[in-house]
Amino acid sequence: MKHLPNVLTIGRIVIVPVFLVLLFSGTLVGQLVATVLFILAAISDYWDGRLAREYGVGSRLGQFLDPLADKVLVLGAFFAFLFLPADAEGNRLAEGWWWWAVGLIALRDVAVTVLRAWAERQGRSIQTRYAAKLKTTVQLTFLIAALVFLTASKLTRYDGWVGDLGEYAGLALYSPATSVLLLVTVVLTLWTGALYFTRQQPAATL
16 A cells, blocks of 8 residues: 555656557557546546555655656647548648647656655755645646547547447547647646746755
């Protein structure tokens, strides 16, 4: 039990390459499994922290690895969306400006990671702000929704109501609403990143 939280955290990093391979398979089954793996990884983000608190096995390593694992998982999915090929109708998930959006998210996460590494070298641990936890929740929600609709859009090959469901999923996925939600996610991400560089950022000496 002492090492279980860190095992879950590291597992979240290890699962990313498998998730990417399945996502780029372009098949219904492959993308369905990729979506399930991503959801399980997102759930593990909740459980590793809860287990560490309940059993009093939190560590400086865990406090550093947990947000790092979140960044690897989230950025892996965001960048994957940029390179996903167009579907049979020529629809692409990522518009041109998505490169800037994902780039800003990545820049924020790299900056905060560097700040955490610098604090660790000073013998301090930067606490994760509540706003940052909300940011991660919003990012994961956006990515899971996009993955679910992306997978469901593959159902158009079937007849009847199943095919209709796939068509509706595709219409929703490639609608302006997806870009609006991404824009909201970017703004929230940048705002929470700025909080880490203010004087109000709490830091606890270990």
